[in-house]
Amino acid sequence: MELTIAICDDDKTHVEIIKEYINRTTIDYEPKIIEAYSGEELLELTKNMHIDVIFLDIEMKQLNGIETGKRIREMYEDTMIIFLTGYKNYALEAFQLESFQYIIKPITYEKFCDLIQKICTRFKEKEAYSSINKTFSFKIKEGIVRLKYEDIYYFERQGKKIYVSTQVGNYEFVDTLKSIEESLDKNIFLRCHQGFIVNIDKLSNIKDNQLMLSGIEQSIPISRKYKKDILYALEKKLFY
Incomplete structure (x- = not known):
């Protein structure tokens, strides 16, 4: 991953x-x-990209690291922020931003190895929590949206945006289907077309290369490339 x-x-x-x-x-x-x-x-980059870990200097010209961290935290509450600085007097502000670590420069390779292992451990804990709770998160203008897997019908690529149809409302956000596909549990979501990912648990029928989902009237196209996988998933759902 x-x-x-x-x-x-x-x-x-x-x-x-x-x-x-x-x-x-x-x-x-x-x-x-x-x-x-x-x-x-950094803020410009994060507009269209979720970042898991940020190594962030504090003493920078114009927008310093603390202010940058505040804006990052407003957009992504789960991003791990590691502040790097030559000064100790920002520690309280870094703590208030729920930073993962506050490190005084210079950082040695040995210390970095310890740090990266802690980061990986935390990331695995987040993955385990996510798998138990089965949610998908993304950013829109108003903030972070978290959707339960069970509420999602399908994802559709519409130009540079992704449209997601759910039982609790429909949303648009910037991402790629490839990135979404990699982040989802493949036992629950499958690609059925170049422009669609569907929730397998919502499958009800296939008719004329169109996929029917329980709970909505709209049909979803199936391309030849993905039809075998979808048929297998439907058979498992119906007969196992």
């Missing part, structure tokens, strides 16, 4: 050090590294 990690520091040398540490360390996830050299740049 992919772990999206952002490094934000106005000193490129510090960014390169953290990036090199990440690449040297063996972890259980595939790291996707995002670089930003100001708080403003």
